[in-house]
Amino acid sequence: MSKAQRGGRVSPGRGSEPKSSDKPKVLRKVPGFSLQLTLESGQVFHMEQDGEIWKILCGSDLLTIRQIGDDLEIFSGSEAGVGCYFALDHPMSSIYASFPADAYSQAALSQCRGMRILRQPAWECLATFITSSMKQVAHIRQMSLAIRSRFGNPVMGSAFHAYPEPARLASLDEMALRECGLGFRAKNLLGTARAVEAGDADLEAWRALPTDELREKLCTLPGVGRKVANCVLLFAYGRLEAIPVDVWIARIATAMRKRKSSPRQLEEFSIRRFGPYAGYVQQYLFHHARTTGKLPGQ
DNA sequence: TGCCAGGCCAAAT
């Protein structure tokens, strides 16, 4: 059984009820959706689990939710906000039909069915993935929580802190960020925060750009190369064709292609192989490989 | 101890 299926990595509890709000405000049918898989797939790092209840901040909106079978119970956050953040409108049957037919991709689909590509606010997604380079998921979480708790605005009625606005981070010095465990990443996050604050990087205006141009814009920011840019394209801008090639995807694509390749060659290979929803395929393969340790042909 | 982690960047080929 995988870690995702066992669950409870974050503060394991047993069947506890929501404290501040006894009844869900909204109950929505979500057949074919998996809240746990989605939140544990390495797209976000600041979620918290209390028994069956999950809490996640989207910007300064606290989403408190529980999934019981096909029912999604919403304790805080609007139904529209939850539906948008968890991308409940994505055409999953088309996406699944587009998956490659090989055994490995189908095994990933079988394991991860129900996982969604989130729609994250652009700034917090960009900032978080700038800190992700050469870091394991658990440590990205640590850094994210440290930055939030030290510099982010508290969210009323919770112990959460929103991700600090660009202006807030731009006002800090590099040492303050290094004290959050960022190491050499501190300078990059600071530089990007200052570029956004100065208006040199308008993350919202950039939404209108086609994917290739948007990627080029993102790559002008310090600490943002092709991989991080693709993460932001996929997780924040909804560009479902974007493929972040990290060490896991590189291993998988290399095993599929069966020859030594540069990261760029692996991305080109994956674009051809994974199809129109390549970002979805990539995320399922990533989670499958990371939790089972298996690669194609093993 | 040594190795690796959802990489980026500038310098050297």
Next chain:
DNA sequence: ATTTGGCATGGC
């Protein structure tokens, strides 16, 4: 155009 080495930190 492509490859290489340095960069901080923490977990196993």
